[in-house]
Amino acid sequence: MVSGEGVFWLSHEPTLGYAVLDGLREGVRLAGAVEPAAIRSRVNGYGGGALCAGASGLFAVSETQQILRVMPDGSDVTELTREGSGHFGGLVTDDTRSRVLAVREYEGAQSLVAIDDTGQIRTLHLGNDFYSAPAVSADGQRLAWVSWQLPDMPWVESVLWTADVTPDGELANPRCWPSPTQGCIQQPVFEGDQLWVLSDHDGWWQPYRFSERLGQGLWHKDTTVELDHGNAPWQLGERHHCLFAQDGWARVRYHRGVGELWLNHSELLAPVRVAEDWTDFRALRYCEGHLYCIARSATVMDAVLRIDPLTGHIEVLAGGDAPWDDVAPVLPEWFQLPGGDEAVQGFLYTPRDDEEQSWPLILIAHGGPTSAVYPVLNPQIQFWCQRGFAVAEVNYRGSTGAGRVFRMALKGQWGVADVEDMERAADYLAAYGNIDGRRIFIQGRSSGGYTALMALVRSDRFAGGASLYGVSDPMRLRSVTHRFESGYLDWLLGAPGSTGQHWDERTPRYRAANISAPCIFFQGGQDRVVVPEQTRAMVAAIREAGGSPELFWFEDEGHGFRRQENQAAMLEWLHSFYRKHIRKPNEPTENLS
Secondary structure, three states: OEEOOEEEEEEEEOOOOEEEEEEEEOOEEOOOOOOOOOEOOOHHHOOEOOEEEEOOEEEEEEOOOOEEEEOOOOOOEEEOOOOOOOEEEEEEEEOOOOEEEEEEEEOOEEEEEEEOOOOOEEEEEEOOOEEEEEEEOOOOOEEEEEEEOOOOOOOOOOEEEEEEEOOOOOEEEEEEEOOOOOOOEEEEEEEOOEEEEEEOOOOOOEEEEEEEEOOEEEEEEOOOOOOEOOOOOOOEOOOOEEEOOOOOEEEEEEEOOEEEEEEEOOOOOOOEEEOOOOOEEEEEEEEOOEEEEEEEOOOOOOEEEEEOOOOOOEEEEEEOOOOOOOOOOOOOEEEEOOOHHHOOEEEEEOOOOOOOOOEEEEEEEOOOOOOOOOOOOOHHHHHHHOOOOEEEEEEOOOOOOOOHHHHHOOOOOOOOHHHHHHHHHHHHHHOOOOEEEEEEEEEEEOHHHHHHHHHHHHOOOOOEEEEEOOOOOHHHHHHHOOHHHOOHHHHHHOOOOOOOHHHHHOOHHHHHHHOOOOEEEEEEOOOOOOOHHHHHHHHHHHHHOOOOOEEEEEOOOEOEOOOHHHHHHHHHHHHHHHHHOOOOOOOOHHHOO
């Protein structure tokens, strides 16, 4: 977040297990100036937009879901809201009125609200199931936002809203603007009197200039580049594009899984790519002649960058450190499976200077499942490569970054299309160089754990599998999942119908007898998404079928392990599991430890 007061961001503290406020003001680092406090939004379960900065101040959402007002120098922190006020996210400042706007989740519903400097909460708009991405014009006279209705997810169908803002801060003449054809809108931003959004109604998330004429919405696409300029909005507050004065812009384009940063200074000039050493970009902001963003790379840790749009000069404000002093990270190799318009692609990491002539492979199914993998530094992947394993991350059908058709291909096909693509990837990579096709393992987190388990159910292609807090009983998950995803499983699997038979066929727990490969499970005792009982039931079902699954329990973790010591323990146990079940050519399993 950027304002005239400085540059601010959230830094994850692995020793604490949460994100804290950090920043740079007048050349002085803010880190340590504010008492460490967890900053996190819980709206929709995934949060986002927990920090904003503007002329009216610096605001953040605490772990207890209170909105905090923080002095830019860290000298004072004030709770604006009271406990029990709900969950807040998607924060933006309304500098005209010295207030902060937010999405509020309260008593099973959402609304757009404004919070003034006394903590008074004013409801601006309600009546839609979900809200995201409020954006206010610089003069404070217009507001734009995105909403969607159940059972949709925001990457299936959503709509743009605009409204006028009265002098006393109320909304007038709110108007809904569906896209010309079915699509998803995200990330509205104002530049002067112009409103820009990303929409995929023409097949890709591309930038559109939106305007109104005689009561009709006009959508002007600003590029013919058929690439996604954003990814699935799981969280509030994402920003993959921003505007400069005089028609200039900065945008992220996803090409072959890589996030590319492109700049353009005016309509008369051709766009140029900058920061080519970095492979993904988030939180783009422009302030006082400079572009700011969070950037990721395959070789260094995440960084906060300041870029001069005129020269392309990059200054690393924070982060960007080499992960190790004496070991260079293994770099990813892009691969694509044959398949025409539905070609699956991913990234392969191979061991360096390994004595083995053939490598075991860990095939990773990403979570979401409407998400993607990018070629960015992942210390856990480096852990495996340093121990003689190759690793491949796969963007199967349903992943983002390859257009709407590819993303929507998972509708009704979860547990089928994704599994087929993982199996195809295993076969394709088995023919690659030194990878041993007889020693391929599959693993995944959350929904990726479901894909891994269904792959073990469907075939004996894999030497073993790992489920990291993975889904094993979709029907059980459907009955307890939170409101945000309450229609998601029906979209992924198809409505259960009167018998739910096809759900049973795609439920790993009910097909545990088909799993012959060894498997290992990791589960958090505080997980509210994949509840602990689900993993216990899956492990019990495999044991009843004669298998010997391993289960490791972390009572203090939720959905996703945050504590550094728990992450390290999980890796060590996974390593022991994989080593135990590697069978080298002509070598009996019992000789391995």
